[in-house]
Amino acid sequence: MDVCPDIVSIRAFVSAARGSGNPVVLVPTMGALHDGHRACVEAGRAVDGGRLVVSIFVNPTQFGAGEDLDQYPRPLERDLELCRAWGCAAVFTPSAAEMYPAPQRTWVTVEELSVPLCGRSRPGHFRGVTTVVAKLFHIVGPDEAVFGQKDAQQALVIREMVRQLDMPVELRLAPIERDPDGLALSSRNAYLDASQRRRAAGIYRSLCGAREKIRGGERDPNAVVTAVAEELARGGIDDVEYAELLAADDLSPLGHVEGKVILAVAARVGTTRLIDNMVLNVTAAGATEEPVLF
Ligand code: PAF
Secondary structure, X not given: OEEXXXXXXXXXXXXXXHHOOOOEEEEEEOOOOOHHHHHHHHHHXXXXXXXXEEEEOOOHHHOOOXXXXXXXXXXXXXXXXXXXXXXXXXXXXXXXXXXXXOOOOOOOOOOOOOOOXXXXXXXXXXXXXXXXXXXXXXXXXXXXXXXXXXXXXXHHHHHHHHXXXXXOOEEEEEOOOEOOOOOXXXXXXXXXXXXXXXXXXXXXXXXXXXXXXXXXXXXXXXXXXXXXXXXXXXXXXXXXXXXXXXXXXXXXXXXXXXXXXXXXXXXXXXXXXXXXXXXXXXXXXXXXXXXXXX
16 A cells, blocks of 8 residues: 655556556545544445545644644554555545645635535535545546545535536545444544443434434424434433534425435534434335435
8 A cells, every 4th residue: 555645646646546547536534544434445445446545634724713623633553554454555644734835825615505504613614625625636636536424514515516616526425334322433432431422322313213203204394303402402412503404415494304305413512523414315105214415
């Protein structure tokens, strides 16, 4: 496996892979890898002959003031071992100086889709994400790229960027990986102490409760969201940033629960902000859970 710390070396790797006729599949990450990332690598493996490239870069421009940029875990040696074990062909590990050699004055912003949910409480977050992902796409030039369903809004924002800027890259999503009690895997779960970790499982329980309510015939989005809030409170999670049921394609509000919908939650357990979601396809015949948005 090649470890490429700079733009010159990753470009050399990619042009050699292309030269031998292999498509390049990028899995962008911020490191502190876990089975959610493994699922992205697995999804990338479905590309015939694909050479898998994982990027590991804790992107400062997507963190707001007072967020966890400095504490964000950076276990690079362990991450490289995992990438080797997962059969990756190369890992791109740029420094902040390599990615942002001068103050950034050029930004990629996706309007509207970046505004609700996480965009409301993390102003500038998606601008940082789309800018760094655009840079990674220009640097690596992948044929395909894989993102995780857990960051569903991020996936929609990136899909829109790719469409509107005509970027020649196919996107794939990998389903959410969960611990046995349902907690969605996240690098930030490492911040939770034992009692917070137990409480955090309540987020998934609240999504499952809402799913069952919809399966039981509830079609009023407010009633579903109220049930989520009640279940979170029962589980001792009272710092809820949002619990919303929206159209899965464009995050528009729903008057009635039907079609492909996304139930999205962000809550703080202790000081740790966790997000989770569930996608349902609601028809007259019932509600089926979809592993990914697209
Ligand atoms: O999902 C993440 O880990 C990050 O937001 C991403 C896509 C790697 C951009 O920094």
